Amino acid sequence: MFVTAAYAQSTTTEGEAHEPAAAGEVHTETGVAPEGEHGTGVFPPFDSTHFASQLLWLAITFGLFYLLMSKVIIPRIGGILETRHDRIAQDLDEASRLKGEADAAIASYEQELATAKAKGHSIADTAREAAKAKATADRTAVEADLAKKITAAETRIADIKSKALADVGAIAEETATAVVTQLIGGTVTKAEIAAAVKASAGN
Amino acid sequence: MSNDPTHQFLVNKIVPIEIGGIDFSFTNASLFMVATVGVAAGFLYLTTSQRGLIPTRMQSVSEMSYEFIASMLREGAGSHGMKFFPMVFSLFMFILTANLLGMFPYFFTVTSQIIVTFALAVFVIGTVILYGFYKHGLGFLKLFVPHGVPGVLLPLVVAIEIISFLSRPISLSVRLFANMLAGHITLKVFAGFVTSLSALGALGIGGAILPLIMTVAITGLEFLVCFLQAYVFAVLTCMYLNDAVHPGSH
Numbered sequence: 001m002f003v004t005a006a007y008a009q010s011t012t013t014e015g016e017a018h019e020p021a022a023a024g025e026v027h028t029e030t031g032v033a034p035e036g037e038h039g040t041g042v043f044p045p046f047d048s049t050h051f052a053s054q055l056l057w058l059a060i061t062f063g064l065f066y067l068l069m070s071k072v073i074i075p076r077i078g079g080i081l082e083t084r085h086d087r088i089a090q091d092l093d094e095a096s097r098l099k100g101e102a103d104a105a106i107a108s109y110e111q112e113l114a115t116a117k118a119k120g121h122s123i124a125d126t127a128r129e130a131a132k133a134k135a136t137a138d139r140t141a142v143e144a145d146l147a148k149k150i151t152a153a154e155t156r157i158a159d160i161k162s163k164a165l166a167d168v169g170a171i172a173e174e175t176a177t178a179v180v181t182q183l184i185g186g187t188v189t190k191a192e193i194a195a196a197v198k199a200s201a202g203n
Numbered sequence: 204m205s206n207d208p209t210h211q212f213l214v215n216k217i218v219p220i221e222i223g224g225i226d227f228s229f230t231n232a233s234l235f236m237v238a239t240v241g242v243a244a245g246f247l248y249l250t251t252s253q254r255g256l257i258p259t260r261m262q263s264v265s266e267m268s269y270e271f272i273a274s275m276l277r278e279g280a281g282s283h284g285m286k287f288f289p290m291v292f293s294l295f296m297f298i299l300t301a302n303l304l305g306m307f308p309y310f311f312t313v314t315s316q317i318i319v320t321f322a323l324a325v326f327v328i329g330t331v332i333l334y335g336f337y338k339h340g341l342g343f344l345k346l347f348v349p350h351g352v353p354g355v356l357l358p359l360v361v362a363i364e365i366i367s368f369l370s371r372p373i374s375l376s377v378r379l380f381a382n383m384l385a386g387h388i389t390l391k392v393f394a395g396f397v398t399s400l401s402a403l404g405a406l407g408i409g410g411a412i413l414p415l416i417m418t419v420a421i422t423g424l425e426f427l428v429c430f431l432q433a434y435v436f437a438v439l440t441c442m443y444l445n446d447a448v449h450p451g452s453h
Contacts (some may be wrong), residue, residue, distance in 0.1 A: 051318045
């Protein structure tokens with residue numbers, strides 16, 4: 001409705017800002033001269049009167065924009081991204097280097113631990129062997145001592161026994177003499193008594 | 204006249220300049236081209252001025268757009284295509300900023316002018332042709348001769364390939380231009396319904412709610428289209444550049 005009615009008038013608004021006029025209002029001052037610089041019925045985007053100007057200004061502005069982009073903005077953003085990329089790569093390298101160091105430290109720690117363990121074992125073994133040897137030696141010495149003492153004791157016992165036995169012979173002879181004297185009243189020679197004692201002792 | 208949906212596409216002279224009888228006036232279109240360049244370059248320049256190892260939010264927006272275009276170009280045209288990175292990046296940022304600036308009320312949409320989008324498309328295709336011939340000589344023409352086509356069909360296929368190649372600047376420019384134009388006209392029409400309906404009284408104000416909702420919804424859609432069209436332009440640029448870098452690879 002209002003679309004087509006106002007169309008012809010609108011094409012002459014040279015240098016005029018868009019006016020928020022009310023619907024259906026007639027613009028008399030612009031309506032009087034519809035034949036302006038443009039053709040009246042030309043759809044504005046196809047109006048060729050401004051093509052040259054548009055092209056020139058597009059070339060200027062876009063050319064400038066292209067130059068700005070390629071000389072300033074793109075190297076700058078590219079640099080930012082590259083710096084970040086490098087930084088990340090560097091940090092990753094650093095991290096893997098530190099991880100390697102940590103792994104090496106762990107490996108050396110475990111190595112040392114194993115060495116210490118082995119050393120501990122050997123010390124314990126040595127100590128045990130030494131203790132065992134000493135115990136054996138002590139025991140042997142004690143046994144030898146005991147054996148010596150036993151031998152001495154046995155010797156003494158044998159001495160005492162033989163001595164006692166010898167005494168027993170004498171006593172028996174005296175007793176037998178006394179007994180015989182008392183019983184028979186006669187005298188018996190010492191040699192006969194001794195032979196009789198010896199014969200009974202021999203039984 | 205304020206309801207004329209094409210009024211917003213009018214080019215108005217701000218500083219009349221005439222060189223050799225040709226009108227090179229500084230117009231509102233020129234003003235918004237300058238604004239586009241200023242906003243886009245200013246944003247990228249200021250957000251990256253810290254060069255932070257850990258980016259701020261705004262710096263990461265700049266870095267994301269950089270990496271977005273870089274990966275797009277690498278996927279589209281391979282690592283040899285990376286020499287065109289400044290070009291694709293500039294095109295994407297310029298078109299995106301121009302589209303987004305056009306979303307402000309009363310702002311002029313640079314990319315809604317067919318001559319602007321056509322010039323950008325010709326710039327892309329011109330680069331493809333010049334670089335293709337410079338790098339591969341006549342071998343660039345292998346682009347029009349696909350592999351594995353039977354000899355009988357070859358003339359037909361080559362003709363189709365040439366036509367499709369020639370239609371590229373047209374499709375590339377019309378796609379962007381038509382999307383921006385249609386979106387802005389639709390927005391304007393629906394917004395116009397709101398004002399004209401609400402002028403009709405209480406019933407009209409009630410009835411104006413629907414177009415108002417539509418206007419809000421379409422505004423959201425238009426922001427999507429702004430980004431999408433800049434993306435599509437950049438993706439197609441990458442694909443066409445791939446032809447220049449590797450002709451006969453498809």
